[in-house]
Amino acid sequence: MSDIMRPIGFDHLMTWVMDEYRTQKTIFGQQRIVRTDPDRAFAIFDEKIETPFGPAAGPNSQLAQNIISCYVDGARFFELKTVQIMDGEQLREAVAKPCILAPDECYNCEWSTELTVEQAQAEYIKAWIACKVIARELDLGDPDGFVFNMSVGYDYDGVCTPKIDGFLNGMMDATTTEAWQKSIAWLKDNVELFENVDEAYIDSISPRVSSSVTESTLHGCPPEEIEKIATHLIEVKGLNTYVKCNPTLLGYEFARKTLDECGFDYIAFDDHHFLEDLQWEDAVPMFERLQALASEKGLEFGVKLTNTFPVDVTRGELPSEEMYMSGRSLYLLSISLAARIAKQFNGTLRISYSGGADAQNIEKLLKSGIWPITMATTILKPGGYERLSQITGILANVPGATFEGVNVEKVEALALAARESDKYEHAIKALPDRHVPGELPLLDCFTAPCRHICPIHQDIPGYLRAVDEARYEDALNIILERNALPFMTGTLCPHTCTNPCMRNYYDQPVHIREAKLEAAQKAFEEVLPTLVANEPTGPKVAVIGGGPAGLAAASFLSRAGADVTVMERTGKLGGIVRHVIPGFRISDADIDHDVSLCLAHGAKVETGVSVESAAALKNLGYDKVVIAAGAWAPGREVLPEGSTIDAIEFLEMAKKDPESVSLGTDVVVIGGGNTAMDVARAATRIDGVKNVRLVYRRDAANMPAQEEELLDALADGVELCALLSPVALADDVLTCDVMELGEPDASGRRRPVKTGEQTTVPATAVIRAVGEQLERSLFENSGIELTDRGLPKVDSHLMTSVDGVYVVGDARRGPATIVEGIADAQVVAEAITGCAFDGKGASNIDPEYGKNLATRGDLCLSCDKCATSRCLECPTVCETCVEVCPNRANIAVRVAGERQRQIVHVDGMCNECGNCAVFCPYQGGRPYKDKLTVFWSEEDLHDSENEGFLALEDGRFKVRLDGEIRVHDIDDPACGLPEGVRRLIQAVRDDYGYLLCK
Structure with a gap:
């Protein structure tokens, strides 16, 4: 059943690892297998770690295969997923699914392992033994060069129950546990499978799986309870102990102010956790006492920074009322708390760190004396576990160490830098939808x-x-x-x-x-x-308008053999781009280059020509007419009182003769689109202008302008006056209604509502940059039927109600982007000539499949200086759902004769966390539901609705397709299965047999 994880037996686990490595040279899909240097080990507890990082207690440390995946990618410190008295089915019922959302900062609504405590212990023991074996067999490092750190919660009574106490005891000495005994026995019975592992080595594997623990308590746990648990863990259990701290120690005002200043003002939370959680004045003396107690017992004590941060669900992000925040927004708080604790304890208190750590900050964290460092959010994103491989490389030359204290100054500098860094600031505008329309196909889903x-x-x-x-x-x-x-x-x-x-x-x-x-x-x-003009063989076409859309139409049509003439009413081609877009945006030389490219295929040009109607051109012998006129008509007046300047008129004059433009000292631009940004930036360059202000009735986040256009305007000194609606202009003063954002309107943006207050803005000139319009006379004279918006009615080929007359660009859409005009031009050219423009489509696929896989998990540490585009070659290798699955439940399978790999989903390894759906490129994509699924039992097959298959003992397969379950002999091409499905199942059976049996 897809929402229940089925732990893999040790025999299956090791068979999977060895078979996959032998046949694919990967382990659980990880191809960048890391070999660490034992000579650079860090001493911790009475053990050592060859790298000072690993997975945080969470989805990446809950199953044996997750832990192994971290290990082979270089992790050597493992904070195992938290266990508590509530477990198994009881906990699964309490956790809403999906439970992870990590497109930017991360949110989750789960808190501890969904396995039973006994199952969790078995997973950790199996992973411990497996990593020891893999280390020796594949020479990945010192088999004793990694550490498992337990995580338990949530209250004292629970920690002392036989269930949790037995968990601790079994992890401290696994000798008597069933998982240990079965795993060791299997290794000895199958020692011939290994080249570098013998029975003596198997006997040498230490049963002390863990000697340390991180105490994780619920929000609201009283300080005396926290100290009581930690004291028990240190004094009674003899464990090196970290106490996990909440960011609430910083106080509500600090957290709210910090997140607001960095653009995370949409993250909603009140002060109740800050009032109920551990207080600073209680925490400091407690940590002092626990530090002294651990020292007395010869153990290590420290704090874990930080727990995830509870925030409200306000936009339906996850199916819960509260969720827990992590990632880059949490880094702002965690590093600030680290700085405060480091200063309070003068660097003597050990800090185990988690909270937005990744490849871009981990080296600085380490060099400040903060380690071990654990991560969750970064490895839940595309690239997945292999992001750890990059981190291993980044830290490869950092020498091993023992803990000698935290450098207070360096940590304080990191906290300050975070609040001033673009990396830890949210975009001004809401993130755009990062999916493409459509549902995820069962097969062949790779796309760009x-x-x-x-x-x-x-x-x-x-x-x-x-x-x-x-x-x-x-x-x-x-x-x-x-x-x-x-x-x-x-x-x-x-x-x-x-x-x-x-x-x-x-x-x-x-x-x-x-x-x-x-x-x-x-x-x-x-x-x-090389762009040759061919002798026209196709229809005679007139293109009205020599702007971008008209030029593109002329290019495509003439390339396809049409006899094309462009008719432009001005003296130069280029339209609004030539005559209106400011020169600091694009040079005339670049416009000339595009004109040359468009005319290279033989299109002719007539300038200074005004066309009154399409019929007049047909009377001249033109077979087809393409109207590509721009949106030159003045925008609507927006002030009930006072006169304004039209944006297009201003920009045209400012480009043609800026010395003739007089605006006074204070210019107000009304509008929030890209044209308004151009107007505002152009106005700053007019002599005599001292202040340019953008007045817009919504806030910056709800502006239609692109964020980069707004930022460019602000960088030019333009002042944004948001939530103002202009009312009247008189005596160089613009009066505005003060607005606030109400409920969303039809466009999804929050509607501006009057507050009843008014304010004034100095305005020697007001330029309106709203509602650019089309001149209708050409359409009316041509008898073209218009919509209620005054735009031509068109069919799927963009032909108007007049036969043979087409419209593109602004003439079709109203104010349009250049690329939209090009798109229209393609449609019309194909309709008129029958020619398609997809001769280079195959270039999207890399003929050398997988050459970029070696760096697929890498973050670019300095994108502006990167020597390459950083393209991930998505249509060649997408496989994002494989990378982001914590449990390795999505598998990329090579099918003979196919360039790209296909994806199958392993039902028994999935708990429906939903992470793969977050990153699937398709808007409706849910790989854990939509991909062909491998089932391990009849029960799971029938409990699921997924399309998928189950291997039967007689060699046939039970397959569900289109809701029907049938048995098929997949070696028979006529078995009734679609050929792609049949060949995929064959590939799984023949080359990935370890996926089939539990």
């Missing part, structure tokens, strides 16, 4: 989200690879196949392609637009002469 979401479906991975390899001519040719305007789009495109870029979950999206411009700049001179 960037290409999918791009309006022109640009072959992005293909040209990124070419740019990375300095093949600029190839890159530009790939771009030109579907994009006629690489300079304009390389400069001005809103690059929505970066929204679903999987790289968002690592560091920052791939710089797709910049790579396009680089290719255009470096290959233009070489590529332009």
Whole structure:
């Protein structure tokens, strides 16, 4: 049953590990298997760890395969998932599913192992023995170079019950446990499977699985209870002990202010946990007493920073009322608490750290004296466990050490730097949807989200690879196949392609637009002469308007053989980009380059021509007419009192003759879109202007403008006056209603509502940048039927109600982006000529499958200085659901004859945490539900609704497809299964047999 994890027996576990390594050179999907250096070990307790990091108590340390995955990727300190008196089915019923949400900062609504305590102990013991064996067999490091740290909670009575006490005893000496005895016996019975492990080595494996514990208590646990548990663990059980602290020790005001200042103001919580949790004045003397007690007993004592942070569910993030925050927002609090504790104890109190640690900060944490360091959020993201491999490399040259204290100054510097760093600040605007439309296919799900979401479906991975390899001519040719305007789009495109870029979950999206411009700049001179004008063989087409959409239409049509003439009413091609977009955004030279590329296939141009109707052109012998007129009409007036300047008129004049523009000292721009940002930035460059203010009735987070456009405006000195609605202009003063955000409107944004208050803004000139419109005369004169919005009614080919007359770009949509205009031009060109523009589609797939896998888990530590695009080659290797599954329940399977691997889901290893659904590129994707599933029993097959299969003893397979269960002989091509499904099941049976039996 898919929400119940089935622990793997030790025999299956080891068979899986050895068979997978022998056949795939991977272990639980981990290909970057790490060998650590025993000479750089860190002393801890009376043991040693070859690397000072590992998984935090959580989803990545709850099953044996999870722990092994961490180990082979370099982790050597394991904080095992918390056990408590509530366990198994009782706990599963209390945990809502899905329970993990980690697209940015992470949230969860689970708190301890969903196994029974006895099962959890067995998992940890099996993992302990397995790691010892793997270390020796594969020479991954000193078999004694790692440490298991227990985590128990949540109250004193629970810790003292036979269940938890037995857990502690069995972990301190596993000799009498069933898991130990069965595992050791299996190893001895199968010693011939190993080359470097013999019976003497098996006998040498220590049964002392753990000698340390982290005390984890519930929020609201009184200080005397916390101390009583810790005292018991130290004095009675003789365990090296950490006490896990909550960020609430910082106080409500500090936490609220810190998160608000860093843009996490949407994270909701009140002060009740801060009032109920351990207080600073109680914590300090308690830690002093426990530190002295541990020293007296010859044990180590420290604090674990920090527990996750409880916040409210306000937007349906998870199916619970409260959830626990971690990740980069928690780092702000955890490192601040570390600094406070370090200062209070003058660096003498040991700090075990967890709370937003990752590849970008771990070295600084370590060098400040904070270790061991455990992580959860970073390895729940794409790249998964292999992110630990990168961390191993980062710390490879850090010498081993014993704890000699925490450097107070360094930790304080880290806390200050975090509050000032862009990395720990949330975006001004809400994160865009990072999924592409559609449901996850059962097979062949690999896709390039960037290409999918791009309006022109640009072959992005293909040209990124070419740019990375300095093949600029190839890159530009790939771009030109579907994009006629690489300079304009390389400069001005809103690059929505970066929204679903999987790289968002690592560091920052791939710089797709910049790579396009680089290719255009470096290959233009070489590529332009190769674009040959062919003799027209197709229809005679008139394109009205020489802006981006018209140029793109001319390019595609002439390339496809049409006889094209562009008719432009001004003296130069380029439309609004040429005449209105400020020169600091794009140069005339770059516009000229795009014009040259678009005309290279033979399109003719007539400038200074005004077209009154499409019929007039048809009377001149044109077979088809494409209307590509821009949105030049003035926007609507927004002030009941006082006059304003139209944005397009201002920008046109500011570009043509800026010396003639007089705005006074204080300019107000009304609007919140990208045009408003251009207007505001252009106004700052007009002589005499001292202040430019953007007045917008919503807040910055709800502006339609792209965040980068807003940030550029703010960097130019523009002041944002949010939540103001202009009312009247008189005597150089703009009066505005003060607004507040109410309930969401039809667009999903919160509706601005008047508060009843008014304020004033100095305004020697007011420019309105709202509601740019189309001139309707051409449509009306041509007899084209319009919608209620004044836009032409069109069919799927963008043909209007007049036969043979098409519309593209602004003429079709109203104010449109350049890339939307190109997309329309493609549709019309295909409709008129029958020619498709997908000759470079295959370039998206890397012919050298998997060459980028070696760095797939790596965060870029300095994206602006990175030598390559950082593209993950998603259409070649997606497999994100494999990487992010803590339990290794999603498996990538190679099927003979297919370039990309297929995904199968292992039902028995899944607890439906939902993490794979968070990162699946498809909007409706739930890999744990939607992928072909391997079942281990009849019971699980029938308890699930997943499409999937069960191996039968007679060699056949019971398969559920389309809701029906049937038995199939998969070696018979006529067995009735779809060929792709049949071949996938064959591949699992023949090459991944360890997936089939429990």
